[in-house]
Amino acid sequence: MDLSYTAEEQAFRQEVRSFLEEKLPKEMSDAVREGRGLGKEGHDRWHAILNEQGWLAPNWPQDFGGCAWNAVQRHIFEEECCRAHAPRIVPFGLTMLAPVLQKFGSKEQQDYYLPKILSGEHWWCQGYSEPGAGSDLASLKTKAVREGDHYIVNGQKTWTTLGQYANWIFCLVRTDPDAKQQEGISFLLIDMDTPGIEVRPIILLDGTHEVNEVWFTDVKVPVENLVGEENKGWTYAKYLLTHERTNIAGVGFSQAGLDAVKRLARSQMHKGRPLIENPYFAARVAQAEIDLMAMATTNLRIISAAASGQAPGVESSMLKVKGTEIRQEINDMARRAAGVYAMPFASEAVEGGNEPPIGPEGTAAVAAQYFNNRKLSIFGGSNEIQKNIIAKVKMGGRA
Amino acid sequence: MNFDLTEERQMLQDSLRRFLSDRYTTSVRNEILESEAGYSADIWGQLAELGVIGALFSEEDGGFGGAGFDISTVFEELGRAGVVEPLLDTALLGGGLIAALGNDDQKALVEEVIGGAVQLAFAHGEPTSRYELTRVETTATVEGDEIILTGKKAVVVNAEAADHLIVSARESGDVDATDGISLFLVPRDTAGLSLRGYALLAGGRAAEVDLDAVRLPVSARLGAAGGAWEAIAGVIARAEVALAAETLGAMETATELTRQYLLTRSQFGRPIGTFQALQHRVAELLIEIEQARSGVINAAGHLEGDTRMRDLNIAAARNLIGRAGRLVAEDSIQLHGGIAMTQEYELAHIAKRIVMAEHRFGDADTQLERFLDLSAA
Incomplete structure (x- = not known):
C-alpha cells in the first residue's frame, strides 16, 4: 500500500497544470465555474486548443493520434481539468465512437473518420435511446432495411445530447426483426445532412436545450457506413458503453462542486455569521467530503486495477451509483447554500447572456443545476440498472 | 379526536379540486408559466369568485374562514394542481398584515383582496438576511409628517403585479431585534421605489426591490411604530402552514403520477411497476406522504394557539416536509426516468x-x- 503518486505522475500533474494555466481562456473557465453554457463555439474552441496540444484523445492509441495515457494519467488529467474549471470534452466522437472504430471499424473507416473527430470537422452524437427503449435498450425499433448499396432507415431516437450541434450520428438500428432482440441490431454511421432526418429540441426542466429527438424517415445510408458485421451491433454497443463508463464516478466534478459549495457558504451569511460556520450546514458539507474522500480512493483503486490489466466488472457500476449520489448531494447543498436566491430562474446564467445574474456570486445557476443533474442517476444506465448488474453478478443463482 | 373536515371545508375542497382539475390543466399552466405576467388574471378572478380568497380570512376581516385548517385545505389543493397564482403573497401575507395591523381606511383593501381586485406583495427579506426573519436593515426615518424608507429587499414575490407593497423597515433597535420593525403600505408607483423583476424557477415572478429615499405620508404606516413583529411572525406562520400544505398536495400529485407511470411504462416485456425494487420505492413515498399529512395537521391545528407551540409545530412540519418532499420529488423523477426531466x-x-x-x-x-x-x- 502506498497512497502517494510516483514522481513521474507528479511531474505529469505539474505539466497538465501549467498547460491549463497557460492555455485555458479565463472567460471559458469563468463560464464553467458559474454554470453557464458554452455554446457550440466554446466547445469547438476548447477542442481545438486540446488538439493543438495533442491532448485531445487521452484514451486513443498513439497510432491513431492519441496520447496513449494510462488510466492513472487520464485520471490526473481529468482531475486537473475539473479543478481548473475547464469545459467537459464532448465525449461522443472522442471517447465513445472512436474506440469502437479502432477495434471494429474497417481501415477505410478509421482513416476517414478518426482524423475528422480530432480536427472537429465531425461533431458526433449518439443514437441509442428510443421512446420505447430506455433501460431496455435492446428493445429498440428503429429499423434499417438493405436495398442495394444502401440501408433505408426509419424510426426515432431520443435524448440525443447536443444533437443540435452534430453533423454525424452513430445509431443502433434493427436489421433483423426476426432474430432474438440483441442479435438483430447493427451499428450505423449516419450523416445528419442526409434527407429525411429531423432534429427536434427537447427542453429540460431547467429550461435548457441540451437533448433532442432525432427522427428518421426513409433515410438512405450507404452500406459502407455499417461498422463491423451486420447484426453484431449489440457487441459494439456494449463495448462502447464500457468506455462511456470511464470517469463515471465524476470525482473531479464532485471536488470542484464541493469547493464551490464551500466558497458560497463562506460568503453567504446566516444570522450574521458565514453559513459555513453553521453546524447544520457544516455537517452536510463534512459528510459529503468524507464520502468523497473515500470515493476518490475507491476510484483510484479501480483505476489502478484496470491499469494493471484487470477488467473492471461490477466495480464500474458501483462507481456510477455512489459517484452520482455524491454529485447530486453536492448539488443539493449548493441550492441550500444559496438560500432565497435559489428561487430566481436564471436563464441568462444558464444559457449565457449579458444581464448580470440575480443574487450574490455563485448562486444564479445552482437550483437549475440541481434539477439538471437529476439526469446523472438516469442516463448511462440508470442507477437501478447498475444495481441490477451488481445483484446479478453477486446474487445470481448462488446459494 | 376528529380528523374529518367540517362540511364547509369539505365543500371548499371539492369545489376547488373540481375547478382546478377542469380549468388548470398542464397546458393552461404551461402557458401561464410562459406568460409575461407569470400568473393568470382570469384564473385569479375565478378563484376569488369561488370564495377561495375569502376562505383565507376570518369573518371579522370580511372572509368566512381564516383558520389553520381553512388554509391547509385550500393550499393542499393549490399544490396538487401546481398553481402558481400568488395567493400566498396577496392574501395570506399582504392581506393578512393589513387585516392584523391596519386602521379602518387601510382595511378597506382587505375587502378588495377578497374580491380579487387587488394584488399585494410583502417586501421583507433582504439580500443578506437569508431566513432570519427579524433581520431588517432597511431604515424608516420620520421627517415632519413624512417617512423616508431606504434599503433593499430581496426576492419579493409578486412585486411587479402588486398594487401595493408592504415594506418592513427598522425605526429603532439592533439589526436583528424583534422590537423596532414597522410596516408601510407603499403603492408600487411611489417615487424612489424601483424593481428588477424576474421569473422564478418554479413559476411566478419576483423582484429585487430598491428603496431609494422613498417618501411616504406617516399615514402609510401599518399599526404602531416599531411594533410590527408579532403580526409579521403571525402571517409568516400562516404562510408556512400554507407552504407545508401546498407541498403535501404537490407530493400527492408527484406520487400518483409516478404510480400511474410505473403501471403503464413497459420495459423488459412487462410494466416496470411489476418490479419489486420499484414497488418498494413507491411504498416508501406513500409512507412519507402520510407522515407529511400529519405534519400539516399538527401545524394547522396549532396555528391559533400558544405561539411557542405554534412555532414548534410549524418548524417540525416544515423540517419533515423539507426532507420528505425532497425524497418524493427526486424519486418521482428517478422512477420516471428521462421523461420527467x-x-x-x-x-x-x-x-x-x-x-x-x-x-x-x-x-x-x-x-x-x-x-x-x-x-x-
Whole structure:
C-alpha cells in the first residue's frame, strides 16, 4: 500500500497544470465555474486548443493520434481539468465512437473518420435511446432495411445530447426483426445532412436545450457506413458503453462542486455569521467530503486495477451509483447554500447572456443545476440498472 | 379526536379540486408559466369568485374562514394542481398584515383582496438576511409628517403585479431585534421605489426591490411604530402552514403520477411497476406522504394557539416536509426516468414546486435549528 503518486505522475500533474494555466481562456473557465453554457463555439474552441496540444484523445492509441495515457494519467488529467474549471470534452466522437472504430471499424473507416473527430470537422452524437427503449435498450425499433448499396432507415431516437450541434450520428438500428432482440441490431454511421432526418429540441426542466429527438424517415445510408458485421451491433454497443463508463464516478466534478459549495457558504451569511460556520450546514458539507474522500480512493483503486490489466466488472457500476449520489448531494447543498436566491430562474446564467445574474456570486445557476443533474442517476444506465448488474453478478443463482 | 373536515371545508375542497382539475390543466399552466405576467388574471378572478380568497380570512376581516385548517385545505389543493397564482403573497401575507395591523381606511383593501381586485406583495427579506426573519436593515426615518424608507429587499414575490407593497423597515433597535420593525403600505408607483423583476424557477415572478429615499405620508404606516413583529411572525406562520400544505398536495400529485407511470411504462416485456425494487420505492413515498399529512395537521391545528407551540409545530412540519418532499420529488423523477426531466411534463413543474418551496422562510436545516431552539426554550 502506498497512497502517494510516483514522481513521474507528479511531474505529469505539474505539466497538465501549467498547460491549463497557460492555455485555458479565463472567460471559458469563468463560464464553467458559474454554470453557464458554452455554446457550440466554446466547445469547438476548447477542442481545438486540446488538439493543438495533442491532448485531445487521452484514451486513443498513439497510432491513431492519441496520447496513449494510462488510466492513472487520464485520471490526473481529468482531475486537473475539473479543478481548473475547464469545459467537459464532448465525449461522443472522442471517447465513445472512436474506440469502437479502432477495434471494429474497417481501415477505410478509421482513416476517414478518426482524423475528422480530432480536427472537429465531425461533431458526433449518439443514437441509442428510443421512446420505447430506455433501460431496455435492446428493445429498440428503429429499423434499417438493405436495398442495394444502401440501408433505408426509419424510426426515432431520443435524448440525443447536443444533437443540435452534430453533423454525424452513430445509431443502433434493427436489421433483423426476426432474430432474438440483441442479435438483430447493427451499428450505423449516419450523416445528419442526409434527407429525411429531423432534429427536434427537447427542453429540460431547467429550461435548457441540451437533448433532442432525432427522427428518421426513409433515410438512405450507404452500406459502407455499417461498422463491423451486420447484426453484431449489440457487441459494439456494449463495448462502447464500457468506455462511456470511464470517469463515471465524476470525482473531479464532485471536488470542484464541493469547493464551490464551500466558497458560497463562506460568503453567504446566516444570522450574521458565514453559513459555513453553521453546524447544520457544516455537517452536510463534512459528510459529503468524507464520502468523497473515500470515493476518490475507491476510484483510484479501480483505476489502478484496470491499469494493471484487470477488467473492471461490477466495480464500474458501483462507481456510477455512489459517484452520482455524491454529485447530486453536492448539488443539493449548493441550492441550500444559496438560500432565497435559489428561487430566481436564471436563464441568462444558464444559457449565457449579458444581464448580470440575480443574487450574490455563485448562486444564479445552482437550483437549475440541481434539477439538471437529476439526469446523472438516469442516463448511462440508470442507477437501478447498475444495481441490477451488481445483484446479478453477486446474487445470481448462488446459494 | 376528529380528523374529518367540517362540511364547509369539505365543500371548499371539492369545489376547488373540481375547478382546478377542469380549468388548470398542464397546458393552461404551461402557458401561464410562459406568460409575461407569470400568473393568470382570469384564473385569479375565478378563484376569488369561488370564495377561495375569502376562505383565507376570518369573518371579522370580511372572509368566512381564516383558520389553520381553512388554509391547509385550500393550499393542499393549490399544490396538487401546481398553481402558481400568488395567493400566498396577496392574501395570506399582504392581506393578512393589513387585516392584523391596519386602521379602518387601510382595511378597506382587505375587502378588495377578497374580491380579487387587488394584488399585494410583502417586501421583507433582504439580500443578506437569508431566513432570519427579524433581520431588517432597511431604515424608516420620520421627517415632519413624512417617512423616508431606504434599503433593499430581496426576492419579493409578486412585486411587479402588486398594487401595493408592504415594506418592513427598522425605526429603532439592533439589526436583528424583534422590537423596532414597522410596516408601510407603499403603492408600487411611489417615487424612489424601483424593481428588477424576474421569473422564478418554479413559476411566478419576483423582484429585487430598491428603496431609494422613498417618501411616504406617516399615514402609510401599518399599526404602531416599531411594533410590527408579532403580526409579521403571525402571517409568516400562516404562510408556512400554507407552504407545508401546498407541498403535501404537490407530493400527492408527484406520487400518483409516478404510480400511474410505473403501471403503464413497459420495459423488459412487462410494466416496470411489476418490479419489486420499484414497488418498494413507491411504498416508501406513500409512507412519507402520510407522515407529511400529519405534519400539516399538527401545524394547522396549532396555528391559533400558544405561539411557542405554534412555532414548534410549524418548524417540525416544515423540517419533515423539507426532507420528505425532497425524497418524493427526486424519486418521482428517478422512477420516471428521462421523461420527467422534460419541461412540458407535469411532474417537472410539480417537482420544482416541491423543492423550491423549501426556499421560502427556511429550509429543512433552518427549521431543525428553530425546532431545537424552541425545544430548549
